[in-house]
Amino acid sequence: MEMGTKPGDEAREARWRGWMASAQEGDAQAYERLLRELLPVLRAFVARRLGDPTAAEDVVQTTLLSIHRARHTYRPERPFGPWWRAIARHAVIDAARARARRPREVSLEDFELPSRDELPGEREELSPDLARALAELPPRQREAVELLHVHGLSVAEAAHRAGVTPGALKVRAHRGYRALRLRLGKATR
Numbered sequence: 001m002e003m004g005t006k007p008g009d010e011a012r013e014a015r016w017r018g019w020m021a022s023a024q025e026g027d028a029q030a031y032e033r034l035l036r037e038l039l040p041v042l043r044a045f046v047a048r049r050l051g052d053p054t055a056a057e058d059v060v061q062t063t064l065l066s067i068h069r070a071r072h073t074y075r076p077e078r079p080f081g082p083w084w085r086a087i088a089r090h091a092v093i094d095a096a097r098a099r100a101r102r103p104r105e106v107s108l109e110d111f112e113l114p115s116r117d118e119l120p121g122e123r124e125e126l127s128p129d130l131a132r133a134l135a136e137l138p139p140r141q142r143e144a145v146e147l148l149h150v151h152g153l154s155v156a157e158a159a160h161r162a163g164v165t166p167g168a169l170k171v172r173a174h175r176g177y178r179a180l181r182l183r184l185g186k187a188t189r
Helices: 008-026 028-048 053-073 080-101 127-136 139-150 155-162 167-189
Strands: none
Touching: 008 028, 008 053, 008 080, 028 080, 028 155, 053 139, 127 139, 127 167, 139 155, 139 167, 155 167
């Protein structure tokens, strides 16, 4: 037995290899058996590499689709384990890259804005730091943040008042939140 292999791994490898070869020849039952037995192993493989269970399940599903699409590329004379693990590793890497490119969601709790019950009608009633940070925002971003979180309007109402689509208003507000975080972070140092 090779180093790093557990008892039963060689038998499982032979079984999976045979099922995949049969699946390539059109045996749907062999393919189903392969995927059913592979699924918990694949889930554990992906979970060890990702901390987020939701993201891990997305990667598992992506991997299964990739295996399905690439099943014709598997060569039965070669081990099956390295083939499926390479596909899973690439899916994990792709997911990590996508997550790194996505901007972090900004939460309103990060800004310590007043609750809607305590919302003032005018900016002068805001804390001096928050009022100053809002005043420094570009006009469109400031308008979006104020309409949503100072005046308490819904996205649809705020977008209508600003004369833009709800999506455009959300983008402006998101950029405003990010700028506020930077400004307020600098103010507290």
